[in-house]
Amino acid sequence: MKIPEHISRAETLRCLGNSSVAMNDEMQSLLDSCEEKLLRSLRPKWLYKRLNPSECGLLEGESIREHLSGCGDAVLMCVTLGTETDRLIRSAQVEDMASAVVLDAMASVATEQLCDELEAEIAAKFPEKSLTWRFSPGYGDYPISLQKTFLSLLDAPRRIGLCTNDSSILTPMKSVTAIIGLSDAPVERKRRGCAGCNLNKTCKFRKAGTRCDF
């Protein structure tokens, strides 16, 4: 699996809430220096595992059943950028909040890029299967408290140091867990859409009249 060598600039600007702003030199050099620092901080780790979700207590609520309909097995996955990135963002918050905001956005983008890479690796591992998109605890009515189950099924605390706390916050912070359905029949990879999104009332994209396109 490839570790990102660049952080998508377009995605970073979208994360910062506004890609229509004319770029100036100061902003450009802030982005450049943050990208360099962020890339140096990355200690990415990931795990995945094929299993039968109904046997592992993973089918809670309607959303996940709908998401996995037609799938027998599924792949459980997790990725983390590691504690060093958290530390970088933390210390930037003391030193220069403007950098911290950029680093935080870039780290989120890097996490998604890493997820995309991992998803491609999983797809290559199961060429005969059709994959659903990544579904995570907290989407729709899928309980976020399942983070602990996801991590323990993957043995993630021991194998890659990825844990959760009582509020189901993943630590290190820049981490993702997800489940991908494996289907024999082609899966329609529809967008997640705004209706099922927990942020649909507060999202900054919707407020600005656009969408995040996820």
Added chain:
Amino acid sequence: MTFNDLLKNEYIFLDGAMGTMLQKSGLPLGEMPELLNLTHPELIEDIHRQYIDAGAQVVYANTFGANGYKLEGSGHTASEVIPAAVRNARKAADGRALVALDIGPIGQLMEPSGAMSFDEAYNYFKEEIVAGADADLIIFETFTDLLELKAGVLAAKENSDKPVLATMTFEQNGRTFAGASVASAALTLQGLGVDALGVNCSLGPDELKPIVAELAGISRVPLIVKPNAGLPDPVTNTYDILPDDFAASLRSIAGLGSVKFVGGCCGTTPDYIRALIKSLEGMSFRMNEPKGETAVCSGTTAVEISQPRIIGERINPTGKKLFKQALVNNDIDYILSQAISQVKAGADILDVNVGLPEIDEKEMMVRVVKALQSVVDVPLQIDSTKPDVLDAALRVYNGKPIVNSVNGEEKSLSAVLPLVKKYGASVIGLTLDENGIPKTAEGRFAIAKRIVDRAVEYGISPKDVYIDCLTLTVSAEQDACRETLTALHRVKTELGCKTCLGVSNISFGLPDRELINHIFLTMALEEGLDLPIINPNDELMTGAVRAYKVLSGIDRNASEFIASRTETEPKQTKIQSSHVTLSEAVQNGLKGEARALTEKLLGTKDAMEIVNTELIPALDRVGADFEKNKIFLPQLIQSANTAQVCFEVIKAQLSKGDSSPVSKGKIILATVKGDIHDIGKNIVKVLLDNYGYTVVDLGRDVEPSLIVRTAVEQNIRLIGLSALMTTTLGSMEETIALIRSTPELQAEDGSSRCTVMVGGAVLTPEYAERIGADYYCRDAKESVDTAKKFFGK
């Protein structure tokens, strides 16, 4: 058989994996393996027996995850599971092997990465240790966070008298997931008095060899090596090397020396242990003489005192009005920024002193040490005159710190040295006693010797005592300088101790102090000074140390020196500063220009007039641009930070006189209990600060009662709360309910005297209203608008 009997063997053979054997037994996965101690005792006993039959002399009871956190919801407690596990192992051992209480990480990350506090971790470990009273020894394994492991080792030392072994899990880059380095682990653990330390899991023996080699060069206690059977397949989680290869690799590792305890981790079975024992036949154990000089460390970084190292002295309120103010206002960020700037300037170690009569020094020291370790990697020097403050700080410190200080007075020696020993620190020894500072080098040397002798009596190595021969003011006693340097030289050469010295005292009362300080520092370095305590931001002083290292041949090829001279300055902006007005400087984030312009304006204008007619309107324009999506959030912040620079200039000017600092009102900010995502709250803080409000930042994961107490005690009427997760909105609601129901925060008619503003990604205006907040703030800018509305300015 006892642990001491066992130590008489050349090597001590540990067992192999429990999990691998359980998988082979065909039991369904998913259940906590520790519960099998209760449900399938005969199975667990059989696995232990197989290992003992293979030759294992120590078996790890099946207690790895049997802690209160992981067992929660299982219907069982550590005090049920652990005694059963030890019984199962004991039955299998039947006098042929020792039984170890096996303790793994709790299962959630500690502060600052996670939310678990040092005390919480300690209490989980204590529960396990008490429950495991029937075991023969205690083994901590698979740790990645050195501080969590320290909590465990302290819990073991304070609640039992069993031997304690500790192993960590390293990656191929020589660090654990949490960033601990090999040297930090060794320095810290041997300091805490473990009987053996080492590595287990994550890698196979060949990958672990370089890590063991590093340990074998520095550890003063025997090593433990318990590798996996090679590397795991990411999907099937099976391992790739066979017993004979495993055994051959371990034979070569044992040849590194100092390796005493050997066994296997994931993927290994009794066959691996059998092969291992056979492969070490005929070899004999030898303990290496540790290489290298004394060193101190943080959780991630070790600093060897093999050459002059700069101790930064700026975290200290003495004579610093702004620093004192920061302590009184709980402004931890100010202290952190002092730390970061010193490290950037070249400090290798930071002294930390927060002693001020009007604050609780112990509580503040613990907070500051934790906060510092969350943002800087350098080791710290804990500086206090109070033993209870030292004790509290040493406890939560991640790594091996320096204690500042002990002196030759018996009262000091007997109070401080036991702490230094217990926590495995180094200590500064001041050459003074109840009779004051001896005038002569002879007198100071005698005290230094007394301190070192007493340290040795307490079991502290003389290498870990750094002697300070004390700088006196040369304008008062001109010959004292020579006495200091002579004493320093003798301590270095005759006692073999490292030396330290605060430098700037020398020039007190003289003109051109920098020049005197600089030359004195150079003279002291030549006499053998190892640890100058200086202001690293003073380029002349830091430069002197760097130049000394070149001239004395330490900095080979002058590479560090050259690097320090060519570090690129941040790109200067193209705008011609001569044409910029103050408000343009603020809008464009030009800090240097803004500072200069403010200083100039203060000559002609009243401070408040500058604030109200220049700074605030400029910030308002930037805010409006942000709202209209004309600029990015980082640009808004840069402008706000630039305004902050101006406010600081103004504050510094005002605090010279007697007028009170510019503040438009006090606001509490907190990220609610259970939530550790606090970047949003911190952005709000920066903006409010920069608009001239005084923010009392209570941090993240904050108890509702602390928020209420602060509001009552400091008479604060505007409270900002943030929560990022749906799971923590509940604690936001609880916090607001507590604010509303606290009598001290109610008016006579029972209505609330506090205004609450809330924000966070998952919050909606409707939800904010439902939980009783007064204002919903969509973004950081809106929290400033709310503050303006509230304070009417």
